[in-house]
Amino acid sequence: MRRGALLVALVLAGCATERGYEGPIRPAGELAVIEGAPRVNAGLPLAPLLRKVDERVVGVGYSRVQVAPGTHRVLVDCVMAAAHTTTRFELSIETYPGRRYVLVADSAPGNQRCAEVRVEER
Numbered sequence: 001m002r003r004g005a006l007l008v009a010l011v012l013a014g015c016a017t018e019r020g021y022e023g024p025i026r027p028a029g030e031l032a033v034i035e036g037a038p039r040v041n042a043g044l045p046l047a048p049l050l051r052k053v054d055e056r057v058v059g060v061g062y063s064r065v066q067v068a069p070g071t072h073r074v075l076v077d078c079v080m081a082a083a084h085t086t087t088r089f090e091l092s093i094e095t096y097p098g099r100r101y102v103l104v105a106d107s108a109p110g111n112q113r114c115a116e117v118r119v120e121e122r
Contacts, residue, residue: 018062020053020072031066032095034074034119036103038063045082048089048103048117051075069097078105078114087114 015038021031036050039060050058052075053065074091093101101119108115 015064016062017064017066018056018059020056020058020065021068026068028066029098030069032069032097033064033066033100034072034093034095034103035064035100036076043081045080045111046105046107046114047079047081048105048114049077049079050103051077051088067095069095071095074103076103076117078117080107080111080113083112085113089114089117091117091119093119 017033019025020034034050034053037044037047039049041047050063050065052058052073053067054072056065058065072093072095074093076089076091078087078089079085080087091103095101100122102122103117104120105114105117107113
């Protein structure tokens with residue numbers, strides 16, 4: 001029973017949003033969100049995991065980061081579960097207030113590694 005509760009807590013924690021800006025708390029409409037895959041996921045074949053936004057290391061329990069509008073440097077580890085490979089990508093993302101930016105991964109031919117990680121606005 002205790003193991004099941006821990007698993008649920010980990011899954012929920014992976015969906016948390018980290019604050020990635022300095023200063024006082026700001027209204028959500030003034031911020032943008034950059035979102036990767038949760039660290040604990042239900043067997044996603046490709047998982048683009050946020051590692052860093054600008055100089056801020058993203059905590060293990062977070063899959064989203066709220067940022068001030070502007071250009072952000074993002075470090076992403078793309079994990080391919082079946083091949084047990086991780087490919088690292090650095091992206092530059094221009095963000096605007098009130099918008100959400102989702103990291104999407106594509107596999108390379110042969111499905112042995114990630115070919116790219118791109119950003120989709122949603």
